[in-house]
Every structure is written in structure tokens, then in C-alpha cells.
Amino acid sequence: MxxxxxxxxxxxxxxxxxxxxxxxxxxxxxxxxxxxxxxxxxxxxxSGLKELKYMLTLNALNQLKHAITSAAIGKSGERALKAIGFAQIQFMRENPGLYGLTISIPDSCDPQIAQVSSEIIAIFLRVLEPYHLREASAIHFVRGLRALSHGFSTLEKQGGFNMNIPLEKSIDLAFDTLIRGLIGALSVNTMR
Structure with a gap:
């Protein structure tokens, strides 16, 4: 049957x-x-392909939200930020097609898509709260973390890391550098 x-x-x-x-x-x-x-x-x-694409986009965003939320639970500060970054990369590895839908949203004005997208950003911002950043500074950092995750995932998918050196260590070092750069910028009060 x-x-x-x-x-x-x-x-x-x-x-x-x-x-x-x-x-x-x-x-x-x-x-x-x-x-x-x-x-x-x-x-x-x-109703057709448009509705199916909408359903896929909403599903992709919800899956990404779940992945980064799960990664951040029980962690704070640098550990939480790195966990979110690694969770994004893992999501990209496991869902290369769905991931594309999270960065190229066909109808970002749709209320449901806008809501889930806002919830994803809110997770990042919550994890950044201990750093007492202005909203624009926090958004700059979120963009940087997303870009690092995207870059590593994209290069890995295209075979760009063929050396016999652990990729996870490179990712870890890059996240450390971004996070420490943020903290350093805060300590000299240059983050805008």
C-alpha cells in the first residue's frame, strides 16, 4: 500500500x-x-511550485533556528558564539540546498518568514548581550560570524581545503579571532 x-x-x-x-x-x-x-x-x-518553494524556505529557516538554538543552550559568551558558528556550518553541510534558501529568501516581506528570520537574529543578539554592544555593533558581529561560517562551508563544499591539517581547528581559530577582535575593540571603545 x-x-x-x-x-x-x-x-x-x-x-x-x-x-x-x-x-x-x-x-x-x-x-x-x-x-x-x-x-x-x-x-x-x-497551489503550485510557488507555495512549495515558500514551504521549503520557511522549513529551512525553522531548521536553522533550531540548530543554532540547540547549539547555544547551556553555553554563554565565547562558547555560545562558537557553538552557533559551528552549528551554522553543520547545517550547511547537512542541508546544502536548504541553506541556500536561508540566504536568498524569495519573499522576505512575508510575515511568517520575517518572523522566523527575526527570531534567528534575536538568538545571536541574546548571546551577545553580555558584551553590551549597541545594536549596530551587534549586527556587524552577527554578519561577520555568518560570513565566516558561510565562507568555510562554501570552500569546503568546493574542495578548497585539501591540505592534511584539521579543518575544524582552522574554523575554531577563525572564530576565536573574530570573537577576540570584538572583545579587543570593546576594550578600547572603538566598536561603533
Whole structure:
């Protein structure tokens, strides 16, 4: 007996396609073929490809939020910041297609997407609270941490780290440098 088709099963199959083949490869025909149904049957569950892409984007953001929240729990300061950075990299490794949706959001004005995006930034800002940064300074730091995570993940995916030196150590050192740079800038009161 065939598994019942639901929005959740469609989302799972679509996630697999996106993570294996890229977001651009996603079509309703491909999803239907994977589910062993006719393409028009998908319209019993969603209005079309636009809705499916929206569902995937929202799912990607929620998964990323969960990953960084879980990483930060029970930690504070530098440990929490590094844990969040490593969690982002791990999310990118495990979900390369979904990750792309978290940085190139098709409809950032949508209330649900805006809400989850704000919640993700709020996690970073909460972890940064002990440093007593102005909001703009905190956002600069969040961007730096995200950029480091993105850079390491992208270079790793493209085979850019072929030396016999542990990559995790390089990542750890880069996060340390960013965090200590932040603390150093604060100590001389130059963070703006």
C-alpha cells in the first residue's frame, strides 16, 4: 500500500531533491515522480511550485533556528558564539540546498518568514548581550560570524581545503579571532 500523500511528505521529498540537486532542480514533475503520483495530484495539497518553494524556505529557516538554538543552550559568551558558528556550518553541510534558501529568501516581506528570520537574529543578539554592544555593533558581529561560517562551508563544499591539517581547528581559530577582535575593540571603545 502506498504511503498517504500529505504536505509533510511533499516537503520531505522536496527537501531531499533540493539538498541533492539544488533548488533550481526542483519541479512539481520531479516531486510527483519521486512520490509515484501524477503531477496534477500535487494540486490537492498545494497551489503550485510557488507555495512549495515558500514551504521549503520557511522549513529551512525553522531548521536553522533550531540548530543554532540547540547549539547555544547551556553555553554563554565565547562558547555560545562558537557553538552557533559551528552549528551554522553543520547545517550547511547537512542541508546544502536548504541553506541556500536561508540566504536568498524569495519573499522576505512575508510575515511568517520575517518572523522566523527575526527570531534567528534575536538568538545571536541574546548571546551577545553580555558584551553590551549597541545594536549596530551587534549586527556587524552577527554578519561577520555568518560570513565566516558561510565562507568555510562554501570552500569546503568546493574542495578548497585539501591540505592534511584539521579543518575544524582552522574554523575554531577563525572564530576565536573574530570573537577576540570584538572583545579587543570593546576594550578600547572603538566598536561603533
Amino acid at each position: 502506498r504511503e498517504k500523500i500529505t504536505k509533510q511528505t511533499i516537503l520531505q521529498v522536496s527537501t531531499e531533491i533540493v539538498n541533492q540537486q539544488g533548488f533550481e532542480a526542483l519541479t512539481l514533475a520531479k516531486v510527483a515522480k519521486t512520490l509515484k503520483i501524477k503531477t496534477p495530484s500535487l494540486y490537492n495539497h498545494l
